[in-house]
Amino acid sequence: MAIRIAGTTLPNEKRVEAGLTAVYGIGFSRSKKILNELGINPDIRIKDLKIDEANKLRDYIEKKIRVEGELKREVLSNIKRLKEIKSWRGLRHTRNLPVRGQRTKTNSRTVRGNVRRTMGSGKAPSAQKT
Template identity: 40%
Template sequence: MARIAGVDLPKNKHMEIALTYIHGIGRTSARKILDKVKLAYDSSSDAITDADVAGIRKILDDEYPVEGDRRREVAMDIKRLMDLGCYRGLRHRKGLPCRGQRTKTNARTRKGPRRGPGAKKK
């Protein structure tokens, strides 16, 4: 089992899918990385060599923000929106959907569990 960017890649999966277990790498990025390392998309994740792993690590370090760096980038982007006081920032601050979805019904994921009739926001 290879360990790349602090993530254990799963066994018995195609490399294209295994790389998506790294936060910040999707299918498209995984394919680009595998093209640069000259690995087949459908090669098994437990059949890669140490040289292949080193090549993937080098590409990730040089070109892609992954794991903690990526999470920090996203958090900073959201914080910037909130500091600006723009509409999206206000929606983030209030914990409401910020991409135009309706909130009269639905939006429960963003708003949290329902409150009873006696519970008010303070």
């Protein structure tokens, strides 16, 4: 039986503890806490969950934890607020640069792609050797 929680179908073959991490906003440690609180064995497979356990899990997650669309909306609104108040972090988000203090002269390709936004990055090789 496939279980859907907050619009995400959980993988049947995984253990419940690991399968819950498929839901955006639930990591491994949070999944352990949820299962511990509900008294569900974390070692059983998702396909082996009883219907009442699955319903209890679904109700708990959808009512008490911010996941999926609601969490994504909150993150986006936080970033939008930072941009509106023109904070340093907001400016970094606006310019698509690393926000958390990483160096940008080298090693910020993942965030930017290979676009030259700082002096040393994306520099074209010189035409002749010196």
